[in-house]
Amino acid sequence: MHAKDRTGWDGEQLAADFLEAKGHRVVERRWRTPTGELDLVTLDEGTLVGVEVKTRRGIGYGHPLEAVNGKKLRRLHLLVREYALTHSLRMPHRVDAVGIVMPTRGAEAVSIEHLVGVV
Numbered sequence: 773m774h775a776k777d778r779t780g781w782d783g784e785q786l787a788a789d790f791l792e793a794k795g796h797r798v799v800e801r802r803w804r805t806p807t808g809e810l811d812l813v814t815l816d817e818g819t820l821v822g823v824e825v826k827t828r829r830g831i832g833y834g835h836p837l838e839a840v841n842g843k844k845l846r847r848l849h850l851l852v853r854e855y856a857l858t859h860s861l862r863m864p865h866r867v868d869a870v871g872i873v874m875p876t877r878g879a880e881a882v883s884i885e886h887l888v889g890v891v
Contacts (some may be wrong), residue, residue, distance in 0.1 A: 779829060784825050787823065787870040788801070790884050791823065792884070800861065803855060807850055809851070810848070810855060810885055819864045821868050822865070823854070824870070826869070829873075830873065836872060837875065840869045840890065852867055869886075869887045871884070
């Protein structure tokens with residue numbers, strides 16, 4: 773596995789653990805369709821949540837959440853609606869984003885930022 777892929781997998785696991793600690797229930801990981809992929813699908817107090825996880829080893833190329841732009845958000849909103857339709861779920865839904873900075877070495881701590889209801 774490439775280092776970038778490993779970073780992505782590790783970040784998604786950190787995000788899942790973080791969200792579960794906040795009360796989310798993870799129901800799906802890496803849900804794919806021809807439209808795209810939802811990194812995580814969770815339930816948060818009766819709301820279906822499509823979660824985009826962005827992980828970086830540093831901020832040399834900017835904060836991970838800067839990569840969640842308008843085009844990406846439009847696709848994520850389509851995907852969470854598609855997930856609800858595919859699974860016959862009639863409930864409120866939203867898109868969240870989790871940005872993780874996971875330094876490769878040193879005493880720097882992992883940083884996790886969670887944006888709720890990104891539009």
